[in-house]
Amino acid sequence: MKTRLYTPGPTPVPEGVMLRMARPIIHHRTEEFKNAFAEVNENLQYLFCTEEPVLTLTSSGTGGMEAALANTLCRGEEVITVNGGKFGERWGEIATAYGLVNRQIDVEWGTAVTVEMIRERLVSYPNARAICLTHSETSTGVFTDIKEIASAVRDEFDGLIIVDGITAVGAHEMRFDEWGIDVAVTGSQKGLMIPPGLAFITLSKRAWDAAEKSDLPSFYFDLKRARVAYEKGDTAWTPAVTLVLGLREALAMIRSEGREQVWRRHARLAAGLRSGLTALGFELFGAPPSNAVTSVLLPEGGSSFEKVMKQKYGITMAGGQEALKGKIFRVSHLGYYDDGDMLTFLHYVERTMSDLELTFEAGAGVSAAQQTFTSLLAEELPTS
Numbered sequence: 320m321k322t323r324l325y326t327p328g329p330t331p332v333p334e335g336v337m338l339r340m341a342r343p344i345i346h347h348r349t350e351e352f353k354n355a356f357a358e359v360n361e362n363l364q365y366l367f368c369t370e371e372p373v374l375t376l377t378s379s380g381t382g383g384m385e386a387a388l389a390n391t392l393c394r395g396e397e398v399i400t401v402n403g404g405k406f407g408e409r410w411g412e413i414a415t416a417y418g419l420v421n422r423q424i425d426v427e428w429g430t431a432v433t434v435e436m437i438r439e440r441l442v443s444y445p446n447a448r449a450i451c452l453t454h455s456e457t458s459t460g461v462f463t464d465i466k467e468i469a470s471a472v473r474d475e476f477d478g479l480i481i482v483d484g485i486t487a488v489g490a491h492e493m494r495f496d497e498w499g500i501d502v503a504v505t506g507s508q509k510g511l512m513i514p515p516g517l518a519f520i521t522l523s524k525r526a527w528d529a530a531e532k533s534d535l536p537s538f539y540f541d542l543k544r545a546r547v548a549y550e551k552g553d554t555a556w557t558p559a560v561t562l563v564l565g566l567r568e569a570l571a572m573i574r575s576e577g578r579e580q581v582w583r584r585h586a587r588l589a590a591g592l593r594s595g596l597t598a599l600g601f602e603l604f605g606a607p608p609s610n611a612v613t614s615v616l617l618p619e620g621g622s623s624f625e626k627v628m629k630q631k632y633g634i635t636m637a638g639g640q641e642a643l644k645g646k647i648f649r650v651s652h653l654g655y656y657d658d659g660d661m662l663t664f665l666h667y668v669e670r671t672m673s674d675l676e677l678t679f680e681a682g683a684g685v686s687a688a689q690q691t692f693t694s695l696l697a698e699e700l701p702t703s
Contacts (some may be wrong), residue, residue, distance in 0.1 A: 380506030383518030454487035460614030595688035
């Protein structure tokens, strides 16, 4: 039985990337590594759409989130966070751990924060120094329109707009410089298609100015130290060499496909999968939906749905978290996936529904997805 991974992190690793990481390790203080790292840095800037340095940290994405706050704020300052899921909640937990005052906006899990909510909170807390947002809330599958929010508040807010792009970078359009974002973070095991272990963070000039004034403690995650090393083509601490070399290959794949085409592919995969699931009678959860992951309500009588998918068909997906545990399942189309992967998933969904004696029209899911893919691919083709 072939095993297949449909979780929104870790995501599948391309064969060429795995082969590169399987080669003998090299030392990181060598020209060979520096040349590879220089290529990685350039392609990270391309992916983030920025002229600013994109720093590589040996940590999970949460380490990047912690670095974002620890390096740009001062103890006792107010920050606005949005608790609309497990990872939006995490912004508030990190802020509190560092002695910041968390002015949290609570939104129903499965919905997105609005511009009006942000503006209302800014009126209530005019001294807030940062707004922390989650571009793609992995726990609920909800997308937040960072471009719209940044455009709406940038002229009236001189603090920092800090974005968790951990499951958004590589799946959704992200134009760091153009949109006026101040800090953005992502992780390696998501849209960048390599195993867990690296975080990436970029700061605007406004954020670097804030870093000069920050009085919060940092050592391993000291971004000023990391930037000094970056400017020498190096890292402040021992990097995860094998992951960086794998990342070089993965970013080259993204560059070859083209970031705009990568964004379009993720939108197409999301649309096709959702049309297939809907045709089978599933109810989707979360709106507006992210192009990185689809959240689906478990059907009545489908409590063992995930178990059968994994144990009988080798399909691993993600369940719900916290209050959503046992209520939803989450399917990734983030990173190294194509149309065929979505059709394969829908095929095994139908097999599992049959095993559980759930009512559905055989072939409806795959057929609906194929029709959606055909229609969207026709729109993408250049006209003569």
